Amino acid sequence: MRRKIIYIVNPVSGTSSKDGVQNTIAAETLKSGIPFQFFPSVANGDYAFLEETILTEKITDIVIAGGDGTVSQVVDSLMQMPVQFGIVPCGSGNGLAFGAGIPKTIKKALEVIFNNHSQWVDGFRVNNRFACMLCGIGFDGQVAHDFAKANQRGLATYVKKVFSNFFTATPYSFKIKLNNRTFTTDAYFISIANSNQFGNNFTIAPKASLADGKVDVVIVTDQSKLTLLYNTFMQVGGLNGLQKKENINENKSVIYFQTSEIRISNYGEAPMHIDGEPVEAEKKIHVEVQPNCFKLLTSKGGL
Numbered sequence: 661m662r663r664k665i666i667y668i669v670n671p672v673s674g675t676s677s678k679d680g681v682q683n684t685i686a687a688e689t690l691k692s693g694i695p696f697q698f699f700p701s702v703a704n705g706d707y708a709f710l711e712e713t714i715l716t717e718k719i720t721d722i723v724i725a726g727g728d729g730t731v732s733q734v735v736d737s738l739m740q741m742p743v744q745f746g747i748v749p750c751g752s753g754n755g756l757a758f759g760a761g762i763p764k765t766i767k768k769a770l771e772v773i774f775n776n777h778s779q780w781v782d783g784f785r786v787n788n789r790f791a792c793m794l795c796g797i798g799f800d801g802q803v804a805h806d807f808a809k810a811n812q813r814g815l816a817t818y819v820k821k822v823f824s825n826f827f828t829a830t831p832y833s834f835k836i837k838l839n840n841r842t843f844t845t846d847a848y849f850i851s852i853a854n855s856n857q858f859g860n861n862f863t864i865a866p867k868a869s870l871a872d873g874k875v876d877v878v879i880v881t882d883q884s885k886l887t888l889l890y891n892t893f894m895q896v897g898g899l900n901g902l903q904k905k906e907n908i909n910e911n912k913s914v915i916y917f918q919t920s921e922i923r924i925s926n927y928g929e930a931p932m933h934i935d936g937e938p939v940e941a942e943k944k945i946h947v948e949v950q951p952n953c954f955k956l957l958t959s960k961g962g963l
């Protein structure tokens with residue numbers, strides 16, 4: 661089938677000029693000979709208005725030039741359509757793109773698009789809300805809320821918000837329920853990860869796979885701020901082993917396991933984000949993997 665691409669460009673994601681991005685995309689796609697058109701992203705995150713165009717014009721690819729929030733909203737709206745999805749990473753974190761091995765530079769990311777190699781990947785649902793990358797509860801939830809209020813996006817702003825929250829961070833109380841196990845814990849944050857990272861290759865879940873039918877759960881429990889830093893970096897460096905779900909040691913500083921479903925009681929209403937977008941804290945959180953729910957363009961062997 662002849663390929664036809666719709667590019668969705670988010671004008672506000674990250675810090676790069678989207679005029680420049682759009683010009684590069686147009687020039688490179690013209691060279692590839694694939695017909696294409698541009699649509700700007702929409703603030704309300706609902707892309708159902710593209711369904712008719714996709715079907716009548718036989719669009720084959722939806723490529724998002726934006727960050728994780730935009731990718732998540734576009735895929736959620738259009739995953740039932742007969743299209744594959746690509747990413748030109750232009751966000752502040754780009755956790756899904758980098759987790760999938762998509763290159764950072766626009767031209768190299770476009771090469772991946774033009775090579776036309778795609779693979780089915782998982783998403784997951786958080787109280788039925790779609791997520792493709794990572795849901796954070798606690799510390800990074802608060803950071804996401806602060807980041808969304810900042811005047812500027814980008815990595816530098818994100819790092820500033822991490823530092824300003826670090827010294828005031830306190831643990832929250834949670835109950836964790838798996839099908840064969842229940843335990844309570846006080847934790848600074850819980851990451852539920854489909855991709856292996858928060859973004860910018862900060863790999864909070866180094867064993868995560870986008871196509872294994874599971875999410876990685878990382879619980880960083882109550883401890884001194886000094887050991888919190890040390891243990892978080894041990895986790896990011898892959899030095900903290902995965903625990904078997906049947907055999908979780910809840911006394912560890914970092915509890916790390918994989919599951920296809922989890923229920924969390926968030927007693928302290930710890931702040932939350934889904935794919936970097938702040939969402940209202942929920943007291944009862946049900947997470948379930950949605951296996952093989954969309955096709956992602958990646959480099960061969962990228963996942």
Ligand SMILES: Nc1ncnc2c1ncn2[C@@H]1O[C@H](COP(=O)(O)OP(=O)(O)OP(=O)(O)O)[C@@H](O)[C@H]1O
Pocket residue numbers: 670671672673674700701702703704705726727728729730731750751752753754755813814859935936937
């Ligand atoms: N046309 C628009 N005008 C204003 N806001 C928009 C528009 N399109 C999308 N948005 C908002 O942009 C946000 C998503 O930004 P995105 O995730 O792409 O970038 P980022 O947050 O900088 O990167 P990352 O998520 O990778 O850290 C969403 O909150 C979305 O509602």
